[in-house]
Amino acid sequence: MIDQYRVRQMSRLAMMESQVGKNVIKVCSYRRSDYVIMQVIKGFFLGTVCFAAAMVLVFCFLWDDLNAFFADAQYMDFLRKVLIGYAVFMAIYLVICALVAVRRYHKYGKIRRLYLKYLKSLGRSYASEKKRADAKSDI
Numbered sequence: 001m002i003d004q005y006r007v008r009q010m011s012r013l014a015m016m017e018s019q020v021g022k023n024v025i026k027v028c029s030y031r032r033s034d035y036v037i038m039q040v041i042k043g044f045f046l047g048t049v050c051f052a053a054a055m056v057l058v059f060c061f062l063w064d065d066l067n068a069f070f071a072d073a074q075y076m077d078f079l080r081k082v083l084i085g086y087a088v089f090m091a092i093y094l095v096i097c098a099l100v101a102v103r104r105y106h107k108y109g110k111i112r113r114l115y116l117k118y119l120k121s122l123g124r125s126y127a128s129e130k131k132r133a134d135a136k137s138d139i
Contacts (some may be wrong), residue, residue, distance in 0.1 A: 003125070003129075005125065006122060006126075008019055009118055009121060009122045009125075010122065012106070012118060013115065013118055013119060013122070016114075016115050016116075016118075023108065024108045024111050024112050024115070025112075027104065027105055027108045028105075028108055028109060028112045032102070032105050035101060035105050036101045036102055036105070039097055039098070039100070039101035040094055040097050040098050040101070042097075043093060043094055043097030044090065044094060047089070047090050047093040047097075049088070050093075051086055051089055051090070053116065055082070087126075103138055
């Protein structure tokens, strides 16, 4: 006979695996510090690409003003401003990346603990059934 409790638990486990299971397994396979560092490094490269794309858009938008600016040949002042802007942007972006990674790791850790709790409960259910079956066969 089919045990409805087990069917509910198995369907709950299957839903958890299909919704966020792949991300949870991938994230929880790392230690928290390793995961955060990996996300910050990834954020550094993506942030650099985003900053470069934003600078290209700004240059396209302000092309006439930049031509007048470069006619005065203030290259070092311009480069200093761009580098300061890049440093500020990256500092803020990397802090946000680290905070998001810590929060995501914490959230996925909770989901993983809940998943393992359901899995252990299901395992205990099968173990108790096996114990009962063994007790019946001994009689």
